[in-house]
Amino acid sequence: MVKTYAEALQFIHGRDRFKKKPTLDRMRQFMARLGDPQHELTMVHVAGTNGKGSTVAFLRDLFMASGDTVGTFTSPFITRFNERISHDGEPISDDELVALVNQIQPIVAQLDDELAEEGPTEFEIDTALMFCYFAAHPVDIVVVEVGLGGLYDSTNIITPLVSVITTIGMDHMRILGDTIPKIATQKAGIIKPRVPVVCGRLPEDALAVMDQTAAANVTTVAALGRDFRVKNEPEAQWGERFAYEFGPEHWEQLQVGLLGQYQIDNAATALTAFTLAQRLRGLTVTTAEVRQGLKGTRWPGRFERVSEQPLIAIDGAHNEPAMVEMATLLRRHFAQNDVYIVLAILADKQYQKMVATLLEVPNVHLILTQFQGPGQRAAATPDELEGAVNQSDRVTMAPDWPTALRTALGTMSAEDLLLLTGSLYFISEVRHYFKDDEK
Structure with missing residues (x-):
């Protein structure tokens, strides 16, 4: 009992x-x-x-x-x-x-x-x-x-x-x-x-x-x-x-x-x-x-705006089909802005394709990082993610997502978008951080 x-x-x-x-x-x-x-x-x-x-x-x-x-x-x-x-x-x-x-x-x-x-x-x-x-x-x-x-x-x-x-x-x-x-x-x-x-x-x-x-x-x-x-x-x-x-x-x-x-x-x-x-x-x-x-419908973690100034959103786009949709959304709604993406993905996902899809959007800047994966499922390491990227000046690395977040906030301007994405488990961790700040 x-x-x-x-x-x-x-x-x-x-x-x-x-x-x-x-x-x-x-x-x-x-x-x-x-x-x-x-x-x-x-x-x-x-x-x-x-x-x-x-x-x-x-x-x-x-x-x-x-x-x-x-x-x-x-x-x-x-x-x-x-x-x-x-x-x-x-x-x-x-x-x-x-x-x-x-x-x-x-x-x-x-x-x-x-x-x-x-x-x-x-x-x-x-x-x-x-x-x-x-x-x-x-x-x-x-x-x-x-x-x-x-x-x-x-x-x-x-x-x-x-x-x-x-x-x-x-x-x-x-x-x-x-x-x-x-x-x-x-x-x-x-x-x-x-x-x-x-x-x-x-x-x-x-x-x-x-x-x-x-x-x-x-x-x-x-x-x-x-x-x-x-x-x-x-x-x-x-x-x-x-x-x-x-x-x-x-x-x-x-x-x-x-x-x-x-x-x-x-x-x-x-x-x-x-x-x-x-x-x-x-x-x-x-x-x-x-x-x-x-x-009236709201659904946490699906391109959810967690800050307006600066503009920060989180999204649990956790596989390649979701990243294709994400790239379309960014082209349609944020073509005039620089988009900084903090990306953390589970190791059992198609992370090579996911990274490549996001880099097809010309105004995207990627910061690749990691998080604590759930249970027995590991997150892809920054080194693994970096191996999925052909040399690009729009990609940087960070040892953990709080460091990635600080890097993005220190680089972006007031008109830019910061997006944290790559796994629903990652988004759960990040959302705790932002929602606890609101209390």
């Missing part, structure tokens, strides 16, 4: 992260012994390479604007573990987390004894905590983010109202496969019989996998750029503005407070999933709800 919050976290984080053989059997056994609380929940399921977190946030705020109470399950957390399980945007309390861990711990011990490869993994436990929490604290709808992949993800024992696949790109290739169709097949594993599917802006070969999987499951796919459309309407303020069209639904000048073309895509994907979910629930979608829900 755990008595404190620290002991609860120690129990959760002390579990294996992966097993050799991917399977949902262990998760199904686990939940059956807990009374299958997931069967009591109405859910939307969100998978994808990038954009999952922002899409979940848009969905949460759209449902809340319509008067629903909303649960969310997201990963990783930015500041505290509790963020992963939230009710109307408020994280689960420490006391509730301790009580839930004590509820599931005996079942975990049973499975550890009975199963040859031992019992549930860390993420399976996270998922079980979430299902049990929302079964005991009912909400109108739960928006569930996939942890990794889809097909064998521990969340994939649910039958949601709508399944969402935000993007498909090259990431986690050792686990999910080394081609876009292979990765798409893993993500398409969340598609269920007669459950409609909403897809963001996918490559053609990835969308073909979704269409084929949906056809086999006798359901439909609504895809961005084909079945629903957006048109960017330039916005002078911090944020984006766009027009949206999906069948009879058509809205002009929708605004989001998050920056980047990809956030328009995420908002439109969320809006389409929200519209389909409301139709299935026999509810109407109003213009006021849509405008309010999208405009």
Whole structure:
């Protein structure tokens, strides 16, 4: 039995992260012994390479604007573990987390004894905590983010109202496969019989996998750029503005407070999933709800402005597809400014490509550094990052990120942008620093 919050976290984080053989059997056994609380929940399921977190946030705020109470399950957390399980945007309390861990711990011990490869993994436990929490604290709808992949993800024992696949790109290739169709097949594993599917802006070969999987499951796919459309309407303020069209639904000048073309895509994907979910629930979608829900959405660590003077932003662009989007954002919004980027990346990412992509933006100056990687995952060292760079006078090195931050602030002018990016784990560390300063 755990008595404190620290002991609860120690129990959760002390579990294996992966097993050799991917399977949902262990998760199904686990939940059956807990009374299958997931069967009591109405859910939307969100998978994808990038954009999952922002899409979940848009969905949460759209449902809340319509008067629903909303649960969310997201990963990783930015500041505290509790963020992963939230009710109307408020994280689960420490006391509730301790009580839930004590509820599931005996079942975990049973499975550890009975199963040859031992019992549930860390993420399976996270998922079980979430299902049990929302079964005991009912909400109108739960928006569930996939942890990794889809097909064998521990969340994939649910039958949601709508399944969402935000993007498909090259990431986690050792686990999910080394081609876009292979990765798409893993993500398409969340598609269920007669459950409609909403897809963001996918490559053609990835969308073909979704269409084929949906056809086999006798359901439909609504895809961005084909079945629903957006048109960017330039916005002078911090944020984006766009027009949206999906069948009879058509809205002009929708605004989001998050920056980047990809956030328009995420908002439109969320809006389409929200519209389909409301139709299935026999509810109407109003213009006021849509405008309010999208405009109010915030999501920590996604091109989040942490200082206005000087202008400093943080972003967890943690893989090559995200860096491509980042480069597009910088060209569009900050072409007139010098951009100083403090970059720290996990060693198991495609850091050579990530560095090269940022250096294609002519006004970017890179300061390569490192941070304390999570658990067993190491951060790429400055030397490793430097080895990814052809000689450039726009690249410097720093032994740690506080030193990099001081270097950038001592070099940049009042009109420039400072961006810290490269890993969500890095951004979590940095965000603590800036947010603690505000208190």
